Amino acid sequence: MGDGGIHLLCLTASSGVPLYCRSRGTSRQLPFSVIGSLNGVHMFGSNQDVLLAGTNTENANVVWRVFSDSVTLIVLSLYESATDVYLNKLLENVFSAMVLLVGLEDLVNIKNVERLKRDLRACYKLIDSFLEMPERTGDLTQCVDCVLVQDGSVLQDCLDTFTQAAQSNFGCIMMSGKVVVATEKWWRLAPQDVMMLAWLVASLIPCTSRDYPVYLPQGSPTVPHRLLTFLLVPGVEVCILCGPVPSLQEVERELVERFWKPLAEPLKACLRMQVRSFPASVPLDRGIIGLLLINREQSKCLYTVQANPSEDAARQDIYLPLDRRRTALRSFYTLAISRYFPVERDDGKTAHYEEFQAGFTHHAVQCYTVSEDHKCYGLQTGQHQLFILFRSEVPTFALRNIATKTLLVFTKEWAF
Template sequence: MAGTVQLLCLATSSGVPLYCRSKGESRQLPFSVIGSLNGVHMFGSNQDVLLTSTCTENTRVFWRVFQDSITLIVMTSEEDASDLYLSRLLDNVFSAMVLVIGLDDLVNLKNVERLKRDLRACYKMIDSFLAAPDWIGDLTQCVDCVVSPDTDILQEALDIFVAAAESNFGCLMVMGKVVVATEKWWRLAAQEVMLLAWLVGSLAPSSSRDYPIYLPHGSPTVPHRLLSFQLVPGVEVCMLCGPTPSLHEVQTELVERFWSPLLEPLKTCLGVHQRSFPACTPLHHSIIGLLLINREQNKNVFTLQPHGVENSQQQGAGLPPERCKSILRLFYTLAVSAYFPADTSEDKPAALHEEFHTGFTHSPTECYVAATDHKCYGIQTQQHQLFLVFKPDAPTFALRTIATKTLNLMTKEVPF
């Protein structure tokens, strides 16, 4: 599954490269190749032809133009790089650029050299999208979450803390995953919630930050301040606010007062973050990967260690974690592209390969895959989507029962 990914960002009108980021063992592309990739897209555009993607024997290329100003091109040799993933990758990259430097500078390209320098602040976040770490929100467009056994206590503390700082937008994160958030934080656009968590997770650890950000959907031209404070290593509380209060004021007057009494619940979050939900939630032994999406709140729980770190090592998952993650991402892509299409007006991500799909007289709510080294099962309800990866020896006839019981367990007893 190993492969290379190269991302190019160019000024649409001039074709001037703004940056190039890569993953894997890939060489810097010569300017002639960059010019050719941009040129073929511009030629098609001049002929009223929209070129979005193409494939060679071992490489897939994807083009997107944003605001008639920025052109993004991605090339990948990764076998599991679907059209859905590449489309959302480019959308996430452009939104990350807006998040960090604002829309005005991207639309009004007055000084290209200055824009190149400003875009360096986006590199860590963009590189984290290319690296695809232990989060899946880049693909699902939902924020990765951790379900803590102390959710109620932490939620109450967060609400009081944020109100004391005269803000309405706040969240508690562990290793880039949201534990609890205020009501208005959840009212932000789904991609904004995901991007804010991704930004915090991609930055170097710091005791506190005062970071200017733009909301790509809600406020792309007017900046807000993102304040973050490290409560214990790996656990941060974040707020969105205006000119006040100052970072020093919040850190010295509010952080210790509200969060010092909750040191143990905060440490508990660290113990839960890899599994993403409490160890007291027992799952069937054949499950080796899980993705649960709350469709109403645009959040998800994702884990490759559904039985905890120690139990997973003792039992032996049977698949390397990277392989299991790739399978889960591909199964999610298949399901939402072919069987569980979104109700939104989002551009259709991929052509359907199953000819019989056009003959469906109903909307499928379940699907499964059986392969030599794994099996998968997916369920969609009005509020949730659940995607599971199983060991290959799990009986196919039992997958539906196990998946249904898992969904009931995760949504009623956890709950999520």
């Protein structure tokens, strides 16, 4: 199967008929015999009233999930950094992507397998984006990746009036799959729905405007809505969710230029935040090379692995390659929420992906790790979680102080 790679299999739960197979990091597809064996062992366990959720071999991790008693998703990863937490979230995202573009009804009541296969092709680009090593973390945190900009209030006012003029309450400005500003009703959508919409827009081929039918996996899985998007400046789009009216041509012809042409410069300024996700005026310690800040109440996050891009550009060789930074920060986040930080469940209680060490009844609020080429520090409050990636030369005793000051900058001065 090659060195490194990830394989995603989708089959009907009742008969095991393959619907599609997607891969990353390897040019070889899984043989049909392997696909049949992976599904067969799961079906055998199910017939014996045994739930086979996952297994680890010497060089691979495999996770099985059945959704709506209709679709079986199997992921096989050959990457050492792929944890069970990540793989389970990957399968949840993939099924949500299928619901987003096909609708839950066609996935639950499969009447024509060949037709469903054709319909699912529309999901491939979105599904493949979840298999890649992204420059966002919403797939892992289930929060919406955001960007902080200087002219946020100006853009917000224009967005609110533009959305109302387009006969909708749901709108946002988006850049590379990250939300710049959004209407109040947009933020009231289920966090997973907002995250999926952002990933969908980022996965589509850039175009001037589009009228895209979508289902909301949490809010409206069986009734479609229209997602209208308009390119304001290269790299920045405005999106609205609406019903049968207005038409795409009507909004594009009568509203887009009237509302957004006067704001061309603030919109172009958003692109300067693409690497860092927040303005250069936000002060950060030079030892920080990456961070992930999560607003737990609003399900929003800020993420970057180029916290000080000017210093990275000044060095002939980047201190730590960007892919390595992404892997390190995502792995630390997974470790923290798996072992130390409680996870809010739907019933309002807290739970851990793994049990905390025996004998401890309290919840950890800070944790850190030290490796040869970097250090990580995480802390959480009632509203926020902050995970920071440091250069290895930063003294371990200074991590807590730097992290605390960094959190204050974003929560007090910028009110994120």
